[in-house]
Amino acid sequence: MIRIAHRISRIVQWVWANTDTIAKWVQIVALFVAAYWAYTRFLTGEKPTLEERVDVSTALTDERPGPFPGTCYVYFNLKLRNQGIASFDTDGVHIQAWRSDMTPPSSAIATYIDPLEFEHGQKIVDVSDAKLLNMHFGPGESAERDFAWVFHAEPPGVYFFSVDIDSITGHAHKHIHAETWSQSICVRK
Numbered sequence: 001m002i003r004i005a006h007r008i009s010r011i012v013q014w015v016w017a018n019t020d021t022i023a024k025w026v027q028i029v030a031l032f033v034a035a036y037w038a039y040t041r042f043l044t045g046e047k048p049t050l051e052e053r054v055d056v057s058t059a060l061t062d063e064r065p066g067p068f069p070g071t072c073y074v075y076f077n078l079k080l081r082n083q084g085i086a087s088f089d090t091d092g093v094h095i096q097a098w099r100s101d102m103t104p105p106s107s108a109i110a111t112y113i114d115p116l117e118f119e120h121g122q123k124i125v126d127v128s129d130a131k132l133l134n135m136h137f138g139p140g141e142s143a144e145r146d147f148a149w150v151f152h153a154e155p156p157g158v159y160f161f162s163v164d165i166d167s168i169t170g171h172a173h174k175h176i177h178a179e180t181w182s183q184s185i186c187v188r189k
Helices: 002-017 021-050 116-122
Strands: 056-064 070-081 088-100 123-130 140-150 158-169 172-182
Touching: 002 123, 056 158, 070 088, 070 123, 070 158, 070 172, 116 158, 116 172, 123 140
Parallel strands: none
Antiparallel strands: 056 070, 070 140, 088 123, 088 158, 158 172
16 A cells, blocks of 8 residues: 555656646646636535435325224325435424314305314324334335324314325434315315
């Protein structure tokens, strides 16, 4: 190893001694320009693709009849897909759901529906468990999971489901959030 370092040192000294001063400074400046170019290319081109990119989709469905009279099964479907080129692990999931009564529309032609207002309703689901979705996602990998509950049939209302997932990429932690809502889940007939 010492011989190799000594040979490299002798080659560098020979190049330095046999090159004129202007050429040396041009090479030094070119080296800094090339380093700057490579660094900016990495920041704008490669670095964003190394960051975690997750596609999350959710859906609510129900199935009748349920196991008992006046009940139905409610399914909260969660799909995760790694769209990036870096792997990540999920480490914990928190599912919450609220039931709210529908607010009558205003006298305007259109009334905006703010899904976050549904969180002020009655909380009916609050499940937090690291084992519910403890998985590894390589590039391009996806997973789908159905979470099921038995609900009592209720008068028409809005069901708002929210999921929060913690993910880990290397030493970085990221929070993934998705939500969905429906007004036709397990309605009393």
